[in-house]
Amino acid sequence: QKEVEQDPGPLSVPEGAIVSLNCTYSNSAFQYFMWYRQYSRKGPELLMYTYSSGNKEDGRFTAQVDKSSKYISLFIRDSQPSDSATYLCAMSARYGGATNKLIFGTGTLLAVQP
């Protein structure tokens, strides 16, 4: 079993739709959770970062973490064609006082149709 599972998609939605992207994980030591957006031939761009269960909102984006279920989500409201990209979840643990490396999901390819 992979440490982080993410539906690869592709996911195609009409403009204005609400998009839900999800990741599950198996390592209960993960404490830090991130969502990155990656456009083609570019590096990942940090969208959301959280370290506690619950919701965090930033504009049209909401990150949700449920540590008891080992499940994280990213919601995109009023999706735009410019949101078309690959979305990567990532998480890390903290061992012995040092933050461990990022573990990435495989990424979900999203296409928002105008």
Next chain:
Amino acid sequence: GAVVSQHPSRVICKSGTSVKIECRSLDFQATTMFWYRQFPKKSLMLMATSNEGSKATYEQGVEKDKFLINHASLTLSTLTVTSAHPEDSSFYICSARGVQGEGQPQHFGDGTRLSIL
């Protein structure tokens, strides 16, 4: 804030050439920088972790003599692909984590597309 600049963005060179890629944190200091490799339609694969002033830590299966990493300052790390061959062709991406340390997210550069002929 948290801008990471990676240079060059694209390299095409002949087999046997050594290629140096620079990664700079422009508006923050980074004690730790990371180097990744990404294959088409795949997620990022960590190659090595670079700490300022000390030797890099390489992931299993990554040749340290092939991929030389130097992290000479809090804002600059370099990756040198020595005697590059066609199988080294890939998308290389760096990231940096701020000096605030634990739990800080990584910020990524825009990657370097390396093509070895």
